[in-house]
Every structure is written in structure tokens, then in C-alpha cells.
Amino acid sequence: RKAKALSAPPADAGPPNTANPHAAAPRFDRRAALAQFSARTRLDMKQVFLSPAYIVLLGLGFANAMAGLWSQVDLGLYGGAMHPVTRSLIPILEGNFSLIPIVIAIYYGGELVWRERERRTHEIVDAAPVPDWAFVAPKIMAIALVLLSTLAISVLAAVAIQIGHGYFRLELGKYLLWYILPLGYEWVLLAVLSVFAQTISPHKFIGWGLMVLYIVATTTLGNLGFEHHLYLFGTAPGVRLSDLNGQGRFWIGAWWFRLYWGAFAVMLAVLSHLLWRRGAETRLRPRLRRAPYRLVGSAGLILGGAAAVFVASGVFIFINTNVWNGYRSKIDDEKWLAAYERVLLPFEKTPQPKIVSVKLDVDIRPKAPSLETHGLYVIENRTAQPLREVHLRFDRDLEVEALQVEGAWPKQSFERFNYRIFAFDAPMRPGERRTIAFTTVRAQKGFKNRDNDTRVVGNGTFVNDIEITPGLGMSRDGLLKDRAKRRKYGLPPDLRPAKLGDPAAVQFNYLRHDSDFVTADITVSTDADQTPIAPGDKVSDRTEGGRRTARFVTEAPIIHFFSIQSARYAERKERYKNVDLTVFYHPTHSWNVERMVAAMKASLDYFQVEFSPFQFRSLRFLEFPGYANFAQSFAGTIPWSENLGFVADFRDPEKIDYVTYVGAHEVAHQWWAHQMVGADEQGATALSETLAQYSALMVMRRLHGEPMIRKFLKYELDNYLRARGGDVVEELPLIRVEDQPYIHYQKGSLVMYRLADQIGEAAVNRALRRMLAEHAFKGAPYPTAADLVAALRAEAPADKQALITDLFEKITIYDVKARQPKATKRADGRYDVSFQVEAKKIYAGGKGEETAAPLDEVIEIGAFTAEPGKRGFDASKVLTVEPRRLRTGVQTVTLVTAAPPAFVGVDPYNTLIDRNGDDNLVKVN
Ligand SMILES: [Zn+2]
Structure with missing residues (x-):
């Protein structure tokens, strides 16, 4: 297609020198040019495909990819295997083949453009009656075809790996749309740039140098905060892949950028044609002088058309990335976070009312995608003083359409931070209740330069409450953590929690300061073909006018930590001991659904007997797109990433059953966080994460016996030992853990398992039952890790007290x-x-x-x-x-x-x- 587009009029096709007088009358028509074009393409391709360098590069890429692909399936948690779904292999291919195409494009750009000159045949070849484009286009074609062949071979490698692992879903459409088309396109752009660089260079090595400069500049500029794809040649925003949501709408922005750079590449190709070196003349200046006269005709038309597309698409992209959505580099985001902390963290200790009940009406439009929330909070002054102000904090990009605080007026607004202070007309007395009503919209118009919204999407929306509703007062959530960055922006090196035993800290749980246990009434509506989900007992579910609306009311007080989800789900339902168990999953991911149901049952069986009754009438696992890699426990509702467990492969029975582990851990959080939650001070996560680890181990032992637990604990031990060496702040004993995963998960497992081994599982569970009896569903004051250790000591004999000191303190x-x-x-x-x-x-x-x-x-x-x-x-x-x-x-x-x-x-x-x-x-x- 490109060859045709570049065809030049006869006036332009004549060689600069006179033709060989001994030859038959030369022909300058289009047919001759095309014949020349195809002959030259064959010649150029032969040079590339048969060269040892190409075979070596391809072999390297292939071997590299095979190694990466083969081990990919073993990257599950705890040495678990995964089914090699195409979505998980494509990023490996992209990683292993990122360098090779660059090397190929640069190297062969030089080799092909300079071939005739190096063999001293250029004066003969250039004298042939061939238009310049018939020299330029074959070289671009040859490089492009080499690059495409590399892509094709990498797909073969991936498919071979899939078949080798017994995965016979040949998702060739996904390879084509998610990998070959976008990457192939970008690599052709690279080929054009490479040929252009050689055309304007006086020597092959200078052309290569220019290309290396381009590669270095592209990476350095990104690191310096110059990230706009409008000036980084041939780049486009990354497209997130998911089996649930496909390419979502992320591909739209990416292809606009590709159109833009494609138009630019056409311009470069025409310029290469205009400036092509013919005969003895190698200097650039005379060629530049000559170029404008050669613009008459097709070349000029193509150049003009490409320029028009380039400018028009550039303007449209700019509107999307800089007008509809603010352009922000990663450095801009860090600066914003630093300023956010500097300006607002002083409000952290300003007394605030607490939220006691939440009513939400959430309207999800998956096709837009957008999400509108109407909300009503009841707030209560649970301090001993009258309160004069309430602070409202909203997610950075959340649009606040309406906001009313009963008996208060907007006193100050920090627009940049989406933070507002309302002053009460008459101070809020201790024990007094008022309401806050709000309307928010979470929607992204058009596309961004990076970080397109992955939360509200076409299929697999998953937002948590803080992304759509206000929090009261300032919170540390999401502040800068990296020490080097904190230093760079003049912030204190760490934000550490209150010390264990701080009496002020027990007034707040560690999940959020603005609420204790709350009641919730959440209505979610979405498109009729999707399932709306929120925490709580589903009291109604109707579909009318193409919309499905379900209402969820909590049957027990819950921690103010909600998720809202919507997707086209397959469902596996079962009623078990008066609880409705459901796994909501993507229809092609049914591998471990039965295992998940079994994990739910085994967990309920153990926890209800050993700890306390389950507080809800339903328990749900829900798959969400792999834009994040976690599972998280909300009240009765547990979202799992599609990367975590749904694609796990258990054909080898020796593999650790990490699906049951994750499932049991998250179900355990229905007790350890949702019934009893720790005070916001050191040791808080020992009450949730460590106890969830212990609970999951007990469930796993019942299902799989001791040997699998031992294997699991060896992973825990190795990971704990590895991570403790890398702690840049300070390793702390478990009782004073500061949200350090290697301590509350890995060491937590080892500590609790040894304790149960030494004082008996029954004694540990008696202590845990006592903790629940004292603290479940109660608000402040919240329990601490010191309370947990005291409860364990009370159940342990005298000769195990020193062991408890060693393990916890x-x-x-x-x-x-x-x-x-x-x-x-x-x-x-x-x-x-x-x-x-x-x-x-x-x-x-x-x-x-x-x-x-x-x-x-x-x-x-x-x-x-x-x-x-x-x-x-x-x-x-x-x-x-x-x-x-x-x-x-x-x-x-x-x-x-x-x-x-x-x-x-x-x-x-x-x-x-x-x-x-x-x-x-x-x-x-
Ligand atoms: Zn957890």
C-alpha cells in the first residue's frame, strides 16, 4: 500500500544522469518502476533474511522468549503453576523482544541504505532508470518484514509453550489484536526512522549514532518527566490487557497516537525519497536545495496529506490528553503528593465527627464508562468537645457535583487537592447527629497520556468507597512512601504509626479514622447484561429498561470499607449452612471455581466452630480484571484479581494449593478485620493479617494435611529472611509491626504455627474466641497487639511464657x-x-x-x-x-x-x- 502511495509521476522519475546509451531505450513509466520496486525489494530482503546477524538475533530472541515463557507458568504464589493464558504471555513476549527489533531496525537501516555505496556499485545502480522511491520503499519494506517475521516467530514460540503445557485454546485473535498489530505497527515506524536517519547522514556510522541518540533520548526524557507521547517518536500509551475486559477502551488512545506517528512516518518516508542520495553526490545541502522542486506532483500531495493528518490527529490527541484530562508526568504526581501532604497533613489531628451510617445510590454506565454516586452520611460527634468544622476529602479526580452538610457552610476549599472545610453555624455538640449529602461523578472523558482509569471499565468495574465518596478529615492513605522521594521533596523520611500503647490511638481503627462500625444501604444499577454487587444482603434485584438494579443492606454492622462491582459474570451458587455462597467469575476461567467453593465451606466450618458465627447471610468471591494483583476482603464480598487463582493450574498435586490459602485468608478477614479490628498503632496488622494467615493455615491443614503446610512454611521462612535484610526503616517484633508485610504475613505464619504446635491449637483458639467476645463489632477503644499477646499468655502454661516473649516481643x-x-x-x-x-x-x-x-x-x-x-x-x-x-x-x-x-x-x-x-x-x- 505504501509502495503505491509513493508512486511518483514520470517527470520526477528520471535519473539525474543520462541513461546508458548502449542500452535499449529506457522506460520511465509506472510499470517499469513497480517492476524495479519488486526486484529491489526481493534483493533487499534477501540481504537481510540470509544474513548471519539476522539469524543470530532471531535465535537469541527466540531462546530468550522460550525461557521467559516457560517459567511464566511457574510464577504463581508459593511456587504454584498457572495456565498459560495468552494475556499473561504477551507481556513476556513484549519484554523479551523489546531490544531485538530496535537493533534490527538500526543495524539494517545502515546496511541496506549504504550497501551499493560500500560495494562501489552505486554509480551503476543509481544510474538505472529507477525513481528514488523505488530505492527507499524496498528498504523500509525489507526491514519491516524482518521485524514482522520476528513477531510471527515469537507468537509461534508462545503457542508452542501453550501446547507444551497442555493449553489448547489457540487465541490467535488475541495475539493478532493485542500483540502483532500494535507492535508490528510501531516497529515499522522504527524502520522508517532508521532509513530516514541514514538518508540524511553522510556516513553509515553517523546514521547509527543518530538512532542510538534517539533511543537514549526517548528513555532519558521519560525519566526527566518529559513523558508526552506527542513528542516521543513512535510511542503510545500502554494498553492494559484482561480476559474480562479485553483491551477495554485503552486501545483507542493508543491507536490515535499510532495514527499521529504513522502520518509523521509517511512524511519521513517522502522526505527520504526527496533527499535520496544518487550518483556521486553525497552532501546533504545540494539535496536539500533540490528537494522543494521535486515536491511537485504525488510526492507533494502525499507529504501534504500526511502533514494534515499529523496536525489534525495531534490536535485531537492534545484535546484528550491536555484539555479534557490534565497532562501529568510521574514527577508532577509526586510533586502533587508532596504538596498534598505538606498542606493537609497538619489537619490529621483535627477532631472530626464519625460516620455512623451510609446510604449510596451508585449508577454505573459500563459503556461510557462512568459512575455516578448519590450518597447520604449520618455523622455523629463522638468526641467530648463541640465540633466547629468538618473536613471532606475526595479522590483527586472525582467530580463533586453537589455537597451539603447539615447546618454548615463551605468555609474553605483546596481546589487542587479536592479537599473542603465546612464550618457549622452552631457547633456540633457531643453525641449530636447530622447528615452530609453528596453527588459525585467518576468518569474519564476521552483518553489520557498515561494511567487511563482502570477502575470504572466496560466489563469488570471495581471501585472502593473512598474512590467515589468523601472521607472526613485528613488521612495518610496514598501519601509518598519512598524514602528517597520524600527526602527530595523535603518531607520527613518516614511516616510512622503511633507507638504501641499510645492511648490516643485506640480511639481509631487502623483502616479509617472517620468511622467505627457502620450500617450500609447501597443500591447499584448497571447495564442489564451485568451483575451489580455491593456488600450486604441483597434485598431486591430487578431489571427494567435495559438496566439492572440491586439493593444491598447490611445485616450486621460493618467496617466502613466497601467495594462496588459490575461485570458480565458466570455464577456458581450454593447454599451452605444458611449462607449463600457464590463465585462470580469470567466464563472462560472456571478452572478453580469448585476449589474456591470448597475453600469457602472449609473456612466457614473451621471459623464458625473455633471463633464465632459468621455475621452475614452471603459470602461472595468475585473476579476482577488483572489491572491489580490482589484479593481483598470487604464485608461478605471478596474481589480477586483474575491474575490470582482463577488461572491457577493444579494438575500437579504436589503444588501448594494457594487458591485455598488465599480464599481462606480472605474469608478469615470476615473475623479478623470485619468483626475485630486493631487500633491505629504499631501491631495493628498482627490482629488482622497475622490472624488471617493462622486461620488459613488451619484450614489448609484440614484439607491437605501437614506436608503441604510444611512446604508452605518453608516459603514463608525464606521470604521472611530475604525481606528482613532489605527493610530500610527498622525490623520490629511482631507485636509492634508497622504494616510490614514480611512481618505480619510471613513471620506471622511461622510464629502462629509454632505457637499452636507448642501450646496447642485449642489454646490458641480459646484466646482468639475471648478476643472476639470482648471486641467484636464494638467501636473505640480498639484492641491492640498487646491485648492479643495477653490473651495468648492467659491460655499458655508457665513454661511457654518465654516462648511467647521470643515469638512476639x-x-x-x-x-x-x-x-x-x-x-x-x-x-x-x-x-x-x-x-x-x-x-x-x-x-x-x-x-x-x-x-x-x-x-x-x-x-x-x-x-x-x-x-x-x-x-x-x-x-x-x-x-x-x-x-x-x-x-x-x-x-x-x-x-x-x-x-x-x-x-x-x-x-x-x-x-x-x-x-x-x-x-x-x-x-x-
Ligand atoms: Zn489479608
């Missing part, structure tokens, strides 16, 4: 290892087994400083016929496991076994937080 690290094993057969046919155990215990400080601690504890030793924790290990491989009192230093231990052991060791199942969990076992020869 200190950073305790063991180092035990086994060596020099011996096994000798006895007269009675059994075996005397002995080995040395080297053991020590240390206490660590927050910065890694260590002090030796005396070790004198009962620790297990054992002998096995296979290695614990490894493939194939099960209970039948255990010869004996016995407790032994071990002390600091080297000691010899002995066992008697019925059969010859293959492995012996100390703490064989890694119940200790051991610096090196891999040297606990030793092979017996």
Missing part, C-alpha cells in the same frame, strides 16, 4: 544444623542412628545487630527414608520424630529406627525461624 533467630550422621545395624535388626547438632539462638535488633541468647529448648529431631519437604515425601517416609532438649553449642543426639534412614536432622519440618533452614537435614550414606 523479640526478633528471635535460631541456627540449628545437623552433621556427621552415622547409622549402624543392631543385633535386633534395628538401627542405632547418631548425628551432631549444632544449635544457637540470637536476638536481633531493628537494624540487624545481634546478641547471643542462651538456648535451652525442646526441639524435634528425626530420621526419614526421604527428604521432608521435597517431592514424594509423605507420612510413610517418617521413621521417627522425637523431641529433644537442645542447648547452645554442639551436641550428639541418638535415635533408634526400624529401617536404615536416608536423612536425619534437627527441626526437620522448619518450625523454627532458622537462619539457614536448608542445613537442618543431612543425608546418611
Whole structure:
């Protein structure tokens, strides 16, 4: 198509020199030009496709991609496998093939443009009666075809991997639309740029230099905050992929940019034609002087048309990215956050009323997409003083269409931060209640330069309440965390929570300061083909006029932390012990739905018996697009990312069942956060995340037995040890954890499991029941991690109190290892087994400083016929496991076994937080 478009009139086609007088009369017509074009294309392509460099590059890319693709399926949590869905492979391809096309385009741009000159055949070739475009276009074509062949081969690699993993859904349409078309297009642009750079350069190496300069400039400018795709040649905003939502509307903006840069590339191609080097003349200036005269005719028309498209699309893009949506670079966003904190954080301690009930009317328009919310809060002054002001904080891009605070007037508005202060006409007395009514719209008009909204989308809308409704007072949520960045903007290095035991902090839970437990009444409407969901018991659900509207009313007080969702879902429903269980999933992702239902049931069975009754009438898992990678527990409603569990592959039964783990963990949050929630001070997440980890482990053990838990805990141990070395602030004991995931998740699992092992699961659960009895569904004052530890101490015998101190109040690290094993057969046919155990215990400080601690504890030793924790290990491989009192230093231990052991060791199942969990076992020869 490009070749035709570039066809030039005969007037322009004549060579600069006279034709060879010995040849037959030369022809300058279009047919001859096309014949020349195709001959030259074949020649140029042959040079590229048959060159060793191309084969080497392609081989490299292929090998690289295969390695990346093959391991992709093993990137599930805890070593779990995933089905190789096309959506998850495309980013790997893009990553592995990002450099190769650039190298190909740059390298072959030089090689092809300069070939005749380097072989000193240019004077002959250039003298041929061929128009300039018939030189330019074949070179661009050849490079483009090489690049496209690279793409095609990478798709073959991905499909081969899919088939190799037994995945036979050949999603060729997705490869085409999500990968080949957009990338192929961008790579052709690169080929044009490369040929142009060589055309205007006096030497091949200068052309290459120009291209390298372009690559370096593109990356550096981005890092300096110059991110607009309007001036970064050939770039476009990234398109997020999801099986639920496809390319969403993200492709629209991306293709407008591609149109814009495509028009620019056509201009470059015409310029290459105009400035083409012919004969002996290599200087640029004479060619530049000559160029305008050659614009007459098609070349001029094409150049003019392309320029018009370039300008018009550029204007339209600018309207989208800079007028309808504010253009912001990443640096702009950081500056905004820093200013937000500087201006508003001083309000953090300004006393505010609390929200006690929430009524929302949420109108989702998936096709727009947009989301409009009408809301009504009832607020109450729960402080002891009269309140003069209420502060309202809205999400940055949320449009506030209406806002009324009963008996108050708008006193001050921080437009830049979407933050408003209302003053009460008469101060709000302690215990007094008033209302706040508001209307907000969350919608993105057109497209942005980056970060298009992924929350309100065509299929798979998922917003939480703070994204659509106001919070009261200032909050630390979302403030800058990175220390280097904080320093750069003159902020204090860290924002640390209140210390454990701070009496002021127990007035607030750690999720939000502006509410205790609330009641909610949420109506959600969406398009008729989608399912609207919000927390609460569904009391009505009707479809009329193409809209489906459902109303959800909470059956128990809930934490003010809601999600609203809407998508075209398949549903798996079951009523179980008076609870409606539902998994809402994307129809092609049914692999683990039964496993999820089983996890719900096992969780309810354990938690209801061991902790307290479940407080809701329904329990829902809902899939949402993979724009984020988490699962999150809202009241009775648990959204999961499509990347997390829905595509997990459990054909290998040895894999850790992380779907059940995640499911049980999130269901456990219905107790540990939604019934009892921690005060906003150190240790808060030990009451939610650590207890959810413990609960999930107990469910997993019931379903899968001890060996899988051991494997799981080994991951926890390794991840904890790795992460503690990287903590830039300070490692803290579990009781004072400051929202540090490696402590409240990984160490939390290890601590709780060892505790249950030592004082008994029943004793731990008695303590947890007591915590719930005292604190569930009550507002301030909130419980702390110190309350939890006290409850555990109350259930533990005297000789385990020191253990509780070690586990919760200190950073305790063991180092035990086994060596020099011996096994000798006895007269009675059994075996005397002995080995040395080297053991020590240390206490660590927050910065890694260590002090030796005396070790004198009962620790297990054992002998096995296979290695614990490894493939194939099960209970039948255990010869004996016995407790032994071990002390600091080297000691010899002995066992008697019925059969010859293959492995012996100390703490064989890694119940200790051991610096090196891999040297606990030793092979017996
Ligand atoms: Zn959690």
C-alpha cells in the first residue's frame, strides 16, 4: 500500500544522469518502476533474511522468549503453576523482544541504505532508470518484514509453550489484536526512522549514532518527566490487557497516537525519497536545495496529506490528553503528593465527627464508562468537645457535583487537592447527629497520556468507597512512601504509626479514622447484561429498561470499607449452612471455581466452630480484571484479581494449593478485620493479617494435611529472611509491626504455627474466641497487639511464657544444623542412628545487630527414608520424630529406627525461624 502511495509521476522519475546509451531505450513509466520496486525489494530482503546477524538475533530472541515463557507458568504464589493464558504471555513476549527489533531496525537501516555505496556499485545502480522511491520503499519494506517475521516467530514460540503445557485454546485473535498489530505497527515506524536517519547522514556510522541518540533520548526524557507521547517518536500509551475486559477502551488512545506517528512516518518516508542520495553526490545541502522542486506532483500531495493528518490527529490527541484530562508526568504526581501532604497533613489531628451510617445510590454506565454516586452520611460527634468544622476529602479526580452538610457552610476549599472545610453555624455538640449529602461523578472523558482509569471499565468495574465518596478529615492513605522521594521533596523520611500503647490511638481503627462500625444501604444499577454487587444482603434485584438494579443492606454492622462491582459474570451458587455462597467469575476461567467453593465451606466450618458465627447471610468471591494483583476482603464480598487463582493450574498435586490459602485468608478477614479490628498503632496488622494467615493455615491443614503446610512454611521462612535484610526503616517484633508485610504475613505464619504446635491449637483458639467476645463489632477503644499477646499468655502454661516473649516481643533467630550422621545395624535388626547438632539462638535488633541468647529448648529431631519437604515425601517416609532438649553449642543426639534412614536432622519440618533452614537435614550414606 505504501509502495503505491509513493508512486511518483514520470517527470520526477528520471535519473539525474543520462541513461546508458548502449542500452535499449529506457522506460520511465509506472510499470517499469513497480517492476524495479519488486526486484529491489526481493534483493533487499534477501540481504537481510540470509544474513548471519539476522539469524543470530532471531535465535537469541527466540531462546530468550522460550525461557521467559516457560517459567511464566511457574510464577504463581508459593511456587504454584498457572495456565498459560495468552494475556499473561504477551507481556513476556513484549519484554523479551523489546531490544531485538530496535537493533534490527538500526543495524539494517545502515546496511541496506549504504550497501551499493560500500560495494562501489552505486554509480551503476543509481544510474538505472529507477525513481528514488523505488530505492527507499524496498528498504523500509525489507526491514519491516524482518521485524514482522520476528513477531510471527515469537507468537509461534508462545503457542508452542501453550501446547507444551497442555493449553489448547489457540487465541490467535488475541495475539493478532493485542500483540502483532500494535507492535508490528510501531516497529515499522522504527524502520522508517532508521532509513530516514541514514538518508540524511553522510556516513553509515553517523546514521547509527543518530538512532542510538534517539533511543537514549526517548528513555532519558521519560525519566526527566518529559513523558508526552506527542513528542516521543513512535510511542503510545500502554494498553492494559484482561480476559474480562479485553483491551477495554485503552486501545483507542493508543491507536490515535499510532495514527499521529504513522502520518509523521509517511512524511519521513517522502522526505527520504526527496533527499535520496544518487550518483556521486553525497552532501546533504545540494539535496536539500533540490528537494522543494521535486515536491511537485504525488510526492507533494502525499507529504501534504500526511502533514494534515499529523496536525489534525495531534490536535485531537492534545484535546484528550491536555484539555479534557490534565497532562501529568510521574514527577508532577509526586510533586502533587508532596504538596498534598505538606498542606493537609497538619489537619490529621483535627477532631472530626464519625460516620455512623451510609446510604449510596451508585449508577454505573459500563459503556461510557462512568459512575455516578448519590450518597447520604449520618455523622455523629463522638468526641467530648463541640465540633466547629468538618473536613471532606475526595479522590483527586472525582467530580463533586453537589455537597451539603447539615447546618454548615463551605468555609474553605483546596481546589487542587479536592479537599473542603465546612464550618457549622452552631457547633456540633457531643453525641449530636447530622447528615452530609453528596453527588459525585467518576468518569474519564476521552483518553489520557498515561494511567487511563482502570477502575470504572466496560466489563469488570471495581471501585472502593473512598474512590467515589468523601472521607472526613485528613488521612495518610496514598501519601509518598519512598524514602528517597520524600527526602527530595523535603518531607520527613518516614511516616510512622503511633507507638504501641499510645492511648490516643485506640480511639481509631487502623483502616479509617472517620468511622467505627457502620450500617450500609447501597443500591447499584448497571447495564442489564451485568451483575451489580455491593456488600450486604441483597434485598431486591430487578431489571427494567435495559438496566439492572440491586439493593444491598447490611445485616450486621460493618467496617466502613466497601467495594462496588459490575461485570458480565458466570455464577456458581450454593447454599451452605444458611449462607449463600457464590463465585462470580469470567466464563472462560472456571478452572478453580469448585476449589474456591470448597475453600469457602472449609473456612466457614473451621471459623464458625473455633471463633464465632459468621455475621452475614452471603459470602461472595468475585473476579476482577488483572489491572491489580490482589484479593481483598470487604464485608461478605471478596474481589480477586483474575491474575490470582482463577488461572491457577493444579494438575500437579504436589503444588501448594494457594487458591485455598488465599480464599481462606480472605474469608478469615470476615473475623479478623470485619468483626475485630486493631487500633491505629504499631501491631495493628498482627490482629488482622497475622490472624488471617493462622486461620488459613488451619484450614489448609484440614484439607491437605501437614506436608503441604510444611512446604508452605518453608516459603514463608525464606521470604521472611530475604525481606528482613532489605527493610530500610527498622525490623520490629511482631507485636509492634508497622504494616510490614514480611512481618505480619510471613513471620506471622511461622510464629502462629509454632505457637499452636507448642501450646496447642485449642489454646490458641480459646484466646482468639475471648478476643472476639470482648471486641467484636464494638467501636473505640480498639484492641491492640498487646491485648492479643495477653490473651495468648492467659491460655499458655508457665513454661511457654518465654516462648511467647521470643515469638512476639523479640526478633528471635535460631541456627540449628545437623552433621556427621552415622547409622549402624543392631543385633535386633534395628538401627542405632547418631548425628551432631549444632544449635544457637540470637536476638536481633531493628537494624540487624545481634546478641547471643542462651538456648535451652525442646526441639524435634528425626530420621526419614526421604527428604521432608521435597517431592514424594509423605507420612510413610517418617521413621521417627522425637523431641529433644537442645542447648547452645554442639551436641550428639541418638535415635533408634526400624529401617536404615536416608536423612536425619534437627527441626526437620522448619518450625523454627532458622537462619539457614536448608542445613537442618543431612543425608546418611
Ligand atoms: Zn489479608
